[in-house]
Amino acid sequence: MKEVIKEKQLESLRNKAKKLTYIVYILSAVSLPLYMWLFYIVMRQEEEILTLFAVIKLVFVAVVLSIATLGLLWYVIVRHAYDHFNESFKSKYVVQTINKISGFDKLQYVCESGFLWDEVRNAAVVACGDKKYYESEDLLFGEYENVRFKISDVTTKKIVRRNKKSRIEEIFSGQIICLLQFDNTKVSKGHLQIFEKEFLSDMSGWKAEHKIHTENETFNSRFRIYADDAHNAYYILTPQRMEKIMSFADAVQYQVSLVFCDEKLFVAVKRESMFDAVVDEPISKQTEKIIEDAKLIQKAKEILIMS
Numbered sequence: 001m002k003e004v005i006k007e008k009q010l011e012s013l014r015n016k017a018k019k020l021t022y023i024v025y026i027l028s029a030v031s032l033p034l035y036m037w038l039f040y041i042v043m044r045q046e047e048e049i050l051t052l053f054a055v056i057k058l059v060f061v062a063v064v065l066s067i068a069t070l071g072l073l074w075y076v077i078v079r080h081a082y083d084h085f086n087e088s089f090k091s092k093y094v095v096q097t098i099n100k101i102s103g104f105d106k107l108q109y110v111c112e113s114g115f116l117w118d119e120v121r122n123a124a125v126v127a128c129g130d131k132k133y134y135e136s137e138d139l140l141f142g143e144y145e146n147v148r149f150k151i152s153d154v155t156t157k158k159i160v161r162r163n164k165k166s167r168i169e170e171i172f173s174g175q176i177i178c179l180l181q182f183d184n185t186k187v188s189k190g191h192l193q194i195f196e197k198e199f200l201s202d203m204s205g206w207k208a209e210h211k212i213h214t215e216n217e218t219f220n221s222r223f224r225i226y227a228d229d230a231h232n233a234y235y236i237l238t239p240q241r242m243e244k245i246m247s248f249a250d251a252v253q254y255q256v257s258l259v260f261c262d263e264k265l266f267v268a269v270k271r272e273s274m275f276d277a278v279v280d281e282p283i284s285k286q287t288e289k290i291i292e293d294a295k296l297i298q299k300a301k302e303i304l305i306m307s
Contacts, residue, residue: 005092011283013085018279020078028070035062082279087111089277089286090138097290098140103298107142111275114139114152115176124191125259125266126172127205129156133168138275144301148180151297153273172203174254174270177297182265183306188236190228192260194245197224199255199270216242222249236260241306248303252296258304267300 039058090111098104114136121128128134134156141150156171191208212225212233219242227233248267249256255270274293277286 004096005088007283010088010093013088014279014283017078017081017085020081021279024070024073024078027073028066031069032062032066035065086277090275094275094290097287098294101291101294103145105143107140110139112137115154120154120176123259123261123266124193124205125176125257125268126203127156129158129171133157144297147301147305149177149297151175151177172268172270174268175274175296177267177300179265179300179305181263182260182304186236187263188260189232192233192236193226194258195224196249196256197222199257203270204257214242219246222246244303248299251299251303265304269296
């Protein structure tokens with residue numbers, strides 16, 4: 001049986017990490033005038049003239065050292081306390097909180113795991129970018145109302161070269177959900193991709209061969225549709241399912257894309273990271289955020305899945 005942690009215990013760990021963090025901030029703030037005073041003494045002893053440039057240099061070096069002190073103190077004093085709080089929050093509290101929500105079952109959570117780069121590339125629900133800079137974590141999987149799912153944070157990036165200079169640019173950051181069966185009676189023969197127009201502009205990856213135009217003009221004005229096979233697209237995109245897709249996009253209030261492939265439905269939602277533990281908010285408030293993250297799975301199943 002998985003070890004559980006009480007909210008009171010987690011709150012105690014959070015408060016410890018928070019207090020140590022504030023102590024480090026105070027010590028770092030105190031170090032700035034101290035460094036400036038020390039450099040001033042050294043300059044006076046060396047009989048340097050305090051020109052404007054010398055003063056600017058003094059302040060700059062003192063600020064850099066103060067920031068370095070902040071990093072060092074955080075690593076030495078705060079890191080262990082924060083890691084203990086964060087590990088307890090993610091490995092214990094997240095699952096036990098979602099388990100209390102009706103319909104969830106067989107949950108497992110692996111904070112350092114996620115979707116593989118190859119999975120995202122093959123799903124074609126977002127642009128996967130350069131494999132070297134791909135990140136995915138906070139993997140939650142299990143069942144919701146007997147439908148198997150997995151969800152994870154995903155960040156994709158690419159190298160952009162302009163004027164002989166290269167920089168790393170983010171393509172997509174949000175969640176990908178995989179529902180392992182989207183319909184009891186249908187499977188999709190090949191990829192059927194549905195990109196919300198705002199999503200399509202910069203986050204979509206490779207696209208299937210055929211661009212599809214449906215009889216629902218409201219749907220067409222909001223989404224772009226691509227399919228390996230046009231007949232399959234019309235088979236899957238019934239009027240009822242198109243209405244459900246629009247309802248889902250309205251419900252989540254973020255940019256979305258969807259891909260039907262075989263029995264699976266992949267859903268990408270551009271939003272903030274899931275299950276983040278922070279020291280500045282009480283656990284009761286963070287519990288609400290966990291429940292909000294879980295609602296994304298609920299909405300995907302309840303709105304998009306047809307039995």
